[in-house]
Amino acid sequence: MKTKPTKPKSASPKVRPAEGKSDAFILRLYVAGQTLKSMAAFANLKKICEEHLAGRYQIEVVDLLENPHLARGDQILAIPTLVRKLPEPVRKIIGDLSNTERVLIGLDLLPRE
Amino acid sequence: MKKSRTQLPKSPTGIQGLDEVTGGGLPKGRPTLICGGSGCGKTLLAMEFLVRGARQFNEPGVFMAFEETAKDLTQNVASLGFDLKDLIARKKMVLDFVYIERSEIEETGEYDLEGLFIRLGQAIDSIGAKRVVLDTIESLFSGLPNPLILRAELRRLFRWLKDKGVTAIITGERGEDTLTRQGLEEYVSDCVIVLDHRVSNQVSSRRLRVVKYRGSTHGKNEYPFLIDEDGILVLPVTSLGLQHIASTDRIPTGVARLDAMLGGAGYYRGSSVLVSGTAGTGKTSFAAHFAEAACRRGERALYFAFEESPSQIMRNMCSVGIDLEPWVKKGLLQFQATRPSFVGLEMHLTMIHKAVNAFKPQVVIVDPLSSFIIGGNETEVKSMLMRLVDFLKMNQITALFTNLTSGGGALELTDVAISSLIDTWLLLRNIEIGGERNRGMYILKSRGMAHSNQIREFLLTDHGVQLRDMYVGPGGVLTGSARLAQEMREQAVKTARKQEVDRRQLELERKRKALEAQIAAMRAEFEAQEAESLKIIGQEKAQETQLAQDRVGMGLSRKADAKSNKEKGDTK
Numbered sequence: 001m002k003t004k005p006t007k008p009k010s011a012s013p014k015v016r017p018a019e020g021k022s023d024a025f026i027l028r029l030y031v032a033g034q035t036l037k038s039m040a041a042f043a044n045l046k047k048i049c050e051e052h053l054a055g056r057y058q059i060e061v062v063d064l065l066e067n068p069h070l071a072r073g074d075q076i077l078a079i080p081t082l083v084r085k086l087p088e089p090v091r092k093i094i095g096d097l098s099n100t101e102r103v104l105i106g107l108d109l110l111p112r113e
Numbered sequence: 114m115k116k117s118r119t120q121l122p123k124s125p126t127g128i129q130g131l132d133e134v135t136g137g138g139l140p141k142g143r144p145t146l147i148c149g150g151s152g153c154g155k156t157l158l159a160m161e162f163l164v165r166g167a168r169q170f171n172e173p174g175v176f177m178a179f180e181e182t183a184k185d186l187t188q189n190v191a192s193l194g195f196d197l198k199d200l201i202a203r204k205k206m207v208l209d210f211v212y213i214e215r216s217e218i219e220e221t222g223e224y225d226l227e228g229l230f231i232r233l234g235q236a237i238d239s240i241g242a243k244r245v246v247l248d249t250i251e252s253l254f255s256g257l258p259n260p261l262i263l264r265a266e267l268r269r270l271f272r273w274l275k276d277k278g279v280t281a282i283i284t285g286e287r288g289e290d291t292l293t294r295q296g297l298e299e300y301v302s303d304c305v306i307v308l309d310h311r312v313s314n315q316v317s318s319r320r321l322r323v324v325k326y327r328g329s330t331h332g333k334n335e336y337p338f339l340i341d342e343d344g345i346l347v348l349p350v351t352s353l354g355l356q357h358i359a360s361t362d363r364i365p366t367g368v369a370r371l372d373a374m375l376g377g378a379g380y381y382r383g384s385s386v387l388v389s390g391t392a393g394t395g396k397t398s399f400a401a402h403f404a405e406a407a408c409r410r411g412e413r414a415l416y417f418a419f420e421e422s423p424s425q426i427m428r429n430m431c432s433v434g435i436d437l438e439p440w441v442k443k444g445l446l447q448f449q450a451t452r453p454s455f456v457g458l459e460m461h462l463t464m465i466h467k468a469v470n471a472f473k474p475q476v477v478i479v480d481p482l483s484s485f486i487i488g489g490n491e492t493e494v495k496s497m498l499m500r501l502v503d504f505l506k507m508n509q510i511t512a513l514f515t516n517l518t519s520g521g522g523a524l525e526l527t528d529v530a531i532s533s534l535i536d537t538w539l540l541l542r543n544i545e546i547g548g549e550r551n552r553g554m555y556i557l558k559s560r561g562m563a564h565s566n567q568i569r570e571f572l573l574t575d576h577g578v579q580l581r582d583m584y585v586g587p588g589g590v591l592t593g594s595a596r597l598a599q600e601m602r603e604q605a606v607k608t609a610r611k612q613e614v615d616r617r618q619l620e621l622e623r624k625r626k627a628l629e630a631q632i633a634a635m636r637a638e639f640e641a642q643e644a645e646s647l648k649i650i651g652q653e654k655a656q657e658t659q660l661a662q663d664r665v666g667m668g669l670s671r672k673a674d675a676k677s678n679k680e681k682g683d684t685k
Contacts, residue, residue, distance in 0.1 A: 032227040068235035071228050075212040079227035095222035106219030
């Protein structure tokens with residue numbers, strides 16, 4: 001529940017200007033309630049985005065406990081899962097995003113070795 | 114049997130045979146593991162469990178597919194008459210394809226499978242599902258990193274499924290040494306069923322075995338099963354006991370003389386009859402007679418032909434005066450012709466089961482049994498026959514099997530393998546005498562009835578099989594033309610004797626007539642003499658009378674009437 005109010009505050013303002021740009025990142029973080037893992041994931045994500053994607057990202061947090069039907073549409077199994085909706089192709093990053101290097105690789109911000 | 118103690122609640126699968134093997138179905142509210150190699154029917158069994166649950170037991174189900182897309186699944190099972198779209202539309206089923214692509218996933222720390230739980234929970238709640246299938250959850254291991262987390266999560270998942278109270282099927286691919294590649298059997302400990310698909314002698318057969326069923330007894334054997342247009346069919350026939358009721362009702366064999374040999378009434382209803390013999394001894398003719406007799410009584414006969422096509426049998430039987438075609442047209446006789454090598458024994462058995470259940474015959478003919486024996490599979494054939502005989506007896510169906518025995522020596526020995534299952538056994542054999550082969554028949558055994566011990570010669574005539582007494586005389590046992598010759602010889606002797614008698618009778622008659630003629634002649638002569646004699650006697654008498662009168666007249670004329678006599682005397 002706490003993630004929901006944070007969503008517009010943290011994500012929306014920064015997205016609007018970014019939307020037109022081709023390198024805008026639309027990210028969706030799937031969580032299930034206020035677990036330690038999801039809180040950590042959100043915190044980690046915000047930090048990474050601020051550091052690497054300042055001004056061109058949008059984070060949407062989806063709580064599957066509130067919208068269970070969304071799990072099916074995005075093929076979500078693991079929690080937390082971060083889905084990079086844009087830019088294409090869609091990427092899925094699972095886990096609490098504590099391994100920053102792997103998150104950056106997952107977001108194609110670092111080259112795969 | 115007394116009522117069993119509180120049984121573990123079970124969830125019937127509706128799959129023919131499987132409920133018998135498991136004693137009522139899968140453990141209700143618990144997960145069951147179904148494992149086996151690829152292509153052995155895991156997915157189908159799981160799907161049928163859901164479909165039948167939804168259709169027959171009003172238990173909606175969730176199918177979570179990890180390997181096939183919903184579209185593929187729907188198409189694959191449509192051929193079995195499972196209309197998934199309809200079930201989904203009626204909210205009896207949810208089909209959820211879980212897409213995992215390892216290359217698209219990056220692991221960045223600890224995770225859990227709460228998403229899967231939520232997804233499954235949502236699907237279950239959306240239709241009030243009582244049944245769940247996870248096919249096959251092992252795909253998670255290849256799709257997601259960190260097996261340790263996965264194992265912990267699976268353990269949690271199965272516990273969660275139990276808490277949800279759904280009856281679940283989890284499928285797993287068979288591993289090298291373990292039942293499943295990922296050792297799922299460790300987590301699912303309530304019921305484990307192994308499916309197997311093997312090929313022997315180029316014929317494939319499927320088998321099912323309940324490895325484990327906690328809290329319940331179950332059939333422990335390997336049971337053959339098959340997948341056909343109606344889904345899965347398990348054949349737990351060996352689980353049947355020897356409980357069938359023996360009928361005292363008798364039914365004619367179709368050959369009047371054979372009825373007479375079998376205590377005058379024929380076979381017992383529901384018994385098993387074996388007609389065995391070497392090639393060309395007329396086994397099929399006996400079978401056809403029996404079938405025709407059944408149809409004549411208005412009963413239904415089902416004829417399984419494994420060597421000849423129906424039209425060939427009908428043509429051939431027409432030549433011996435058994436016309437089967439009208440009965441086929443009337444729907445009383447049905448042919449099922451297949452090549453034995455077409456499918457495996459189990460499949461044959463199942464096809465027989467299905468055909469019998471559909472047609473509900475009183476008489477079943479299997480012609481011939483021996484064609485199933487390919488290579489060294491006699492044990493299997495015997496076990497198949499045992500199951501077949503049991504099944505038919507349970508249904509009070511009289512079965513006639515023909516069996517081709519190899520020529521030469523011990524005809525009876527070759528059949529020993531199946532003889533114990535047979536109630537009435539007719540043995541047909543060729544008898545070679547005088548440069549020809551003739552057909553002989555005798556009753557080797559017939560349980561529960563007095564039967565003839567005679568060997569009968571039988572002929573295939575225009576009017577079917579006709580049994581003849583064998584000629585047994587000073588010359589030994591004669592058949593065929595030897596018998597005919599002997600019979601003619603005897604006929605000649607008989608005729609000669611008859612002629613002799615006739616001749617003697619004529620002679621006697623002639624003598625009698627001669628005698629009578631003689632008597633007549635003598636009588637005539639006598640009569641003539643008699644007449645003459647009488648005439649002379651008459652004349653004599655007349656003369657004497659005349660003489661007397663003359664004397665009186667003379668006396669009168671001498672007027673010596675009073676003293677005449679004295680005077681006369683004196684004077685004399």
